[in-house]
Amino acid sequence: MCLNLCIYSAIRRGIIYLFFGAFQAVFVSVYNFELWQRGILFLLVGMVSAVLSDPYWRSNYCRLERNHRARDNSETLMPEWRLLQRYLACLYLCLGN
Known part of the structure; x- marks a missing residue:
């Protein structure tokens, strides 16, 4: 069971990291955002x-x-x-990671 949870968590984290990496890559390559603009974009989502x-x-x-x-x-x-x-914010933080 622990192995399954670890694998599941690793897959979910990988998907989340890919999403945020792609999110950043799109705005850098398509819209030519600089570093500070990318940071503001992530703050905007939150x-x-x-x-x-x-x-x-x-x-x-x-x-x-x-x-x-x-x-x-x-x-x-x-x-x-x-x-x-x-409590729910902590749960969502764990789910997102």
């Missing part, structure tokens, strides 16, 4: 994904906040509610 997912995470936090206030009537909010977003 920022667009963060901006597109933010409404979901904000509504999830507001829902948890409403449920807590309806149950307890206390004003103390749990900062741990934002950890779900971080």
Whole structure:
């Protein structure tokens, strides 16, 4: 089982690295991007994904906040509610590598 997971992970990482290598090669050879422009391009991909997912995470936090206030009537909010977003980010980071 461990060998299968290692092989699967290696194949997935190889595909991810090929994608990012091709992504960079296309913008260098076709559009003549320089090094700083390529870096901004990768930052743009991350920022667009963060901006597109933010409404979901904000509504999830507001829902948890409403449920807590309806149950307890206390004003103390749990900062741990934002950890779900971080857990999934760690999971996606592992999946992407």
